Amino acid sequence: MYVCHCSVVTDRDILEAIANGARCIADVARVTGAGRTCGNCVESMRDLVCKHCPVRAERTTERPAERELGVAGAAR
Template sequence: MIVCHCRVVSDGKVANAIESGARTLAGICRSTGAGRDCGACVFSLKRLLCEHGRPLPAMPPEVEVAAS
């Protein structure tokens, strides 16, 4: 499926970028070219990042209780 129509970037290409190390929206945009023109695809790129990205590491215990 085409995610970015301006640069003709597919969801497969975005998934490959994530598997190759893109961990942020900016990283996906740099490696695929998506999201650099009209920006209509940004929400789809974020969704794909959440679906295909690795979970973030847990917060260290001292950070979790810092607010108390």
């Protein structure tokens, strides 16, 4: 299933990123490119990270890092 239509990123891509060490949506955005255009996928990315991240790091809600990395929709 496509999560980010702008960057053509699927839920499998995001789960793979998490399996390879991504621990927050900024990590997932950096690895996959998702979330950098319209931002409509950011909440779905957040849900996947929160549901599947083996370590629920507090970084998942660290909005300044999201902004710093240019994740679209971070200010919502």
